[in-house]
Amino acid sequence: MATTDSTFRAFRIEERDGQYMRSVQSMPFAALENDEILVRVHYSSLNYKDALSASGNKGVTRHYPHTPGIDAVGVVEQSNSPTVAVGQQVIVTSYDLGMNTDGGFAEYIKVPAAWAVPLPEKMTMKEAMIYGTAGFTAGMSVARLVELVQPSDGKIVVSGATGGVGALSVAILSHLGYWVVAVTGKESEKAYLTGLGAKEILLRSEIENFDKKPLLKPLFAGAVDTVGGVILENIIKTTSPLGVVACCGNVASVKLELTIFPFILRGVTLAGIDSQNCPMAHRLKIWGNLADAWKPRHLADTANEITFEQLSEKIDLILEGKLKGRTVLKVAE
Known part of the structure; x- marks a missing residue:
């Protein structure tokens, strides 16, 4: 004491x-x-x-x-x-x-x-910190995705996938039955991401070099983007109609160079994630899901x-x- x-x-x-x-x-x-x-x-x-x-x-x-x-x-x-x-x-x-x-x-x-x-009853103190702010942010992102996107709708792409938010997003989404495409700049970490549940690995250099057109062929039903910049731009441009992109990071850039076409021609939703000021009622719900239904087997x-x-x-x-x-x-x- x-x-x-x-x-x-x-x-x-x-x-x-x-x-x-x-x-x-x-x-x-x-x-x-x-x-x-x-x-x-x-x-x-x-x-x-x-x-x-x-x-x-x-x-x-x-x-x-x-x-x-x-x-x-x-x-x-x-x-x-x-x-x-x-x-x-x-x-x-x-x-x-x-x-x-x-x-x-x-x-x-x-x-x-x-x-x-x-x-939560079904969460240990160590598990709570394996999640921490990163896991809570991943949980908020997943919550926005599952509102409109089902596993049968198509692939979910996660950028910055070896980082805290990215890795937990991959693990949670995979646990929920989504086909996850993990974006990373680290070729050496493919086995790690596959172990978390990623079905495909996309190198950062590949997604950065997509065509500069305002709209591209739809590739993803949804996304969790943790980096911002050109990667977020290209994810939005390749998101399918009525898809959801959860945006929670800016390590690459705070700027976006986009037209409004993905939003008005495909109905894409760009969902901003702010874990710092999340209302308590929603906070409790997210932590409850992380403790139970959303908890990855290999957390x-x-x-x-x-x-x-x-x-x-x-x-x-x-x-x-x-x-x-x-x-x-x-x-x-």
Whole structure:
């Protein structure tokens, strides 16, 4: 049990002469935010946004020293809220966690009660962080797809398929019976993607070099795009009538050069995915599906578990685009 005179471990980022230094430190409990619930973190996970925060990206984190970690799961040790009980297992993702509020790369966090999602009965704490924000984003994307697209309607393409959102999208959609085409720039990862359930592998260079015409031959009934830019453009142009494209990333580019033809001649839906500000009722529904009907049989195969001491190395790899799947941080011993 936490006490005011004790300390806890946290992975801290400090700014020194324009450089951003990373280290595991002992922090006093007085340094935590003055908020409604105190959560002892059992697991967190590494996301691209965490790597940006750890590198001094002021668009993500304005002030330092700071503890990244936009995902956390653990047990409530103190609560000033009637809606969250001491001893309850909760997931905390999205909102401001790990951005300008100290995040899950620590043994304890203090957050508003409204940020806490009860851990579903059919989900372990580790599974919650194998999903994390990436899995929740994948879940939101799948939810938009299944509204209008059935497995019998045709192929679903997933871009950035070796990344966190992409890998989990491949696994979930395959589990639900969809024929998944995985897009990757890494030829060496074909076996990994096939293991997740992908039926076909499309190299990034192939989809980037599609014809420049405003509309192309329909290839896909739907898509989960995690990268943006020309890949998203070409996915939209090759989506079948009444198809759905869920868009949740911009690592390639924030710009789209398109006509409106895919939308007014084929009725294609471009669905934006914003996991950070998702309403709680929808959030609970998505987590419930991820815990049960949508849970891939080989969920654990999408993730690697690490310790505090390995975080800095993994942050460098994710920034270089060399990290595949999900990276889960084990916090509690």
